Amino acid sequence: MILQPDHIARLRECLEGFTADAVLQTLGTPAWRALARNETVPGLRAVPEGTSCEVLTRLFTLQATINEASARRVFGDLLGHLIDADILASDAAGIRALVDIRPYGDETHDWLVVSDLTPGLNGISSQIRPDYVLGISEASSSLARLTARRPIARALDLGTGCGVQSLHLATHASEVVATDVNQRALALAQLTSHLNEIDVKFVEGSLYEPVDGTFDLIVTNPPFVVSPPEGERLVYRETDFEGDDIVRNVVTGAASYLADDGMCQVLAAWIEPTGQPWDERLASWIEPTGLDAWVVRRESIDLPEYTEMWLADSGLARGPEFSRRYEHWLNWFTSKGIESMGFGWINLHKSGRNQPDVRIDDNPAPVREPVGIEFAAWPDRLKSIGNNSLLERSWTVAPDVVEETIARPGAEHPNSITLRRTTGLAPSIQLDTIGAGFVSACDPELTAAQIFEGIATILGLDPDETKRQHESLVEDLARDGFIVSG
């Protein structure tokens, strides 16, 4: 997989214009949607070997064998070097790709990501190598969307795989360090970074072992599949750690590698044992770290569904072997006292406060992406409620807040008043009349105390009692970003 720097520069030039938008346009929506279902026939019908983008789309995106003449048109005399580097292969039928080079981007960037080829196109199951390097997956995109994109000095991409998180991190971190235990992953991620002219320091090793110093941000979606230890293991999804110990080690080790105000964000799965609440178990990992934490469980998956999902992911087609392994997995889960598998986001923050704020939510509700804005705002929100003067401060309503009222037609008062944020985690909160009055009167010129006193006077209530009763509401509203200090 070694390419000389000048060959990489030439490859970059050959791939110019091979962007996510261009591929979509080249394929057309039906063929693109078919490809998302792992079917290439519509794409192969739609795309000729004409322009550079068409040739590249057939070669990489559709995994087709192309004519050598077309390959020469696109790559010129670089073709031989790409074959020598095991990026392309040549045989009597023509030229085919040995790795995937996939256009990818965000609102402002066009990137290219190098990974192993997606297996199982057109329903043809193929055995993948144990050191298979996964391309951009749903988990990669999910982690990228939940990352707090604060401008920072130093970021760690732990378990870099194809290097996709490093691309995102380089947009807001001055220095990016990426690790992996898989040498093939490091080689492909390095090619990803070079093709995109991004400076990343790659180091080989497990968890935090190969890195020095501290980081302002650690992001990881470690191989979190919990499965019986026998049988083949795929390094991108399974480890030699027992159960969910890889996730526990990421969490318990984070404090030593986080700078002050640093964050660690983990897309994770965890065991939900029989006879112990899942949140208690996660709290027992987090509390000794002294870090603030915000865990959001997005899903609790029952074991049959979990097993079917991961057996299918390893390309095992239905049949006797599938049934045998299925039963073996379920027996193993039972023997380990596992009831279900939790899946979600673990966010840790080094605030240095004496009493860490550990919040563990069960929240499967839809979110508004990118949800990372929520976690980027979280440290400041905790700071704003970290002293006792909530009533003595002024508050403004966040710009994304709307109020929903439900009432019988013609009724004088609503039956219910709900405040809802329309970005990030899109939380909602039910308010009573006084709470709703407070929110609508929030003003930089007035303290919360003054507003509650005013409302109490209008309603003929005791002002001190009204303030006392609603102080926790101010905290809840600030904690979830409905109101902002000042």
Ligand SMILES: C[S@@+](CC[C@H](N)C(=O)[O-])C[C@H]1O[C@@H](n2cnc3c(N)ncnc32)[C@H](O)[C@@H]1O
């Ligand atoms: C699910 S993949 C995620 C890849 C990439 N971060 C992404 O977003 O697509 C997990 C990665 O962790 C790597 N890995 C496995 N065990 C590891 C360990 N003990 N320490 C660090 N990385 C590990 C795997 O090789 C794989 O590249």
